[in-house]
Amino acid sequence: MLGEGILKGLAETAKNFAGSFVSKERMTTVEYPEERIAPIEAARVFPFLVYDSKNPEDANDWEAGMRCVACQICEKECPPKCIYIEKSKDKKPDYVGKMQIYPARFDIDISVCMSCQICVEVCPFEAIKMNNEFELATEDRFGGLLLDRKELSKSNEYYHQIHPTEAAEVDARLAEEKIKADAKAKAAADSAAAKAAAAQEATKPAEGEPRQ
Numbered sequence: 001m002l003g004e005g006i007l008k009g010l011a012e013t014a015k016n017f018a019g020s021f022v023s024k025e026r027m028t029t030v031e032y033p034e035e036r037i038a039p040i041e042a043a044r045v046f047p048f049l050v051y052d053s054k055n056p057e058d059a060n061d062w063e064a065g066m067r068c069v070a071c072q073i074c075e076k077e078c079p080p081k082c083i084y085i086e087k088s089k090d091k092k093p094d095y096v097g098k099m100q101i102y103p104a105r106f107d108i109d110i111s112v113c114m115s116c117q118i119c120v121e122v123c124p125f126e127a128i129k130m131n132n133e134f135e136l137a138t139e140d141r142f143g144g145l146l147l148d149r150k151e152l153s154k155s156n157e158y159y160h161q162i163h164p165t166e167a168a169e170v171d172a173r174l175a176e177e178k179i180k181a182d183a184k185a186k187a188a189a190d191s192a193a194a195k196a197a198a199a200q201e202a203t204k205p206a207e208g209e210p211r212q
């Protein structure tokens, strides 16, 4: 029906207005910044890069555990082109232990980002997620809103704090991939060992045959 959406919206507003006199649940605004509403789990503002903490005491823990492998898919897909990535020259192990390149530079210009979450959806490595931090106002119009890889990096524990359901699903998916990767690596190692043993057997002199 034409205008059904508008009527539903008005009904919700009226319900909240009337309900706010009797129930705190219906109070949809508060006197910010003195009062704050805890962000809901689905809230999303700007992206952040997830790292798996290995040694929280280490100042470079965020860099060592970065999930991003600088594949640049997010950079290509970002509609307003506010992601800038430079690939590393060397490699480091990813979450399944495979050696991968990583972003030597990863910047997001949050003055341009439109919070569409496309970067999150296209990332094959669960490396970029949406943060719910919104108090990012700064007087530095340019540098202050251009976040580099260190500023963007947040631990998986932080991800669990802000989006617990989603983070648990991601962990389960990654654990499953790790099991598959380990099984594949073990099968490859077993096959290589079997081939080496067979080759060694083939070079052995037959019984009764004089040794060379």
Ligand code: SF4
Pocket (backbone or CB within 6 Å): 047, 077, 078, 079, 080, 081, 082, 083, 108, 112, 113, 114, 115, 116, 117, 118, 119, 120
């Ligand atoms: S949320 Fe959208 S606009 Fe922002 S960096 Fe990701 S893809 Fe780009």
Ligand code: SF4
Pocket (backbone or CB within 6 Å): 067, 068, 069, 070, 071, 072, 073, 074, 075, 085, 122, 123, 124, 125, 126, 127, 128
């Ligand atoms: S965040 Fe994901 S999609 Fe973007 S470069 Fe890193 S691994 Fe690739």
